[in-house]
Amino acid sequence: MRKKWWKILCILLLAATFVLGFGISVPYKTTLQETIRNYFFHPALWVVMMVLFTTSFVNSIMVLRKRSIIADLRAAEFGRTGLVFGVMGLLTGMVWAKYTWGAFWSGDPKQTGTLVGLLIYAAYFVLRNSISDDEKRARVAAVYNIFAFTMLFPTLFIIPRMVESLHPGSQGNPLINPSDIEPKMFIVLWCIALPGYIMMGIWVTSLRLRLRRIEEKNAL
């Protein structure tokens, strides 16, 4: 994890994402217009958030199985970075909504569900900070983290799909309509943007984790 090459690769991938995201030609859609370029940023942030939250969730299970304090630190830090990416996903979504739906916040089930999911996850950190005993905090936080991760599925994916929503993907419609997107856009998102964002998430988390370990050692 301390090797430099993958961090330089991360910067290069993100630079390529920005250059291609704003530089390549995109199909003209009446409602989307130039906002279609958000396709290179907004969905990727959600995928990264889910990757980081899943890592946090796995570490919380390890806390309960092995009573590992290191796993607890990992769960907290991956969760924290995941939450930052989630907030960024929500903000980029709001910007997109402003220019396609007419308002930053329209109370759409997808927006509301996302906010609820993120708030449930934010409570994980409030809970962590409220317990001073290390072992007790690790166990209680791990249980809550498993609950918060599980709650993401109904709030983000199930309920918004079952009700009427302006967001693509509701009532059986595809989340991403292949006719709206050109193959080169898929390539930029999945092969360049997504690995870049994931590496950035892991990089920031690893730095925070190392810092936390130093703090823990100093506290002992």
Place this chain on the structure above:
Amino acid sequence: MRKILSSFFTIIFLFNTYTLCAQQAFNKKEQVTGEIYVGRIHYIVIGIFLVALFLLSLYLFKIERRITALENK
């Protein structure tokens, strides 16, 4: 962490501004509308984003060096 967050939020703000400018230019149904020119906005935004990314990476590498130094102590 605060600096990292502010970098991310700056990028979001720039993204919003970019979308507004691009939409205004398209709404006038012309590629060239005096000062706003969509192609030029793209290049300007790419430049700003790359500078922001460069500064963010410099900051992260600096933090990493400091952490390594602390670990080696």
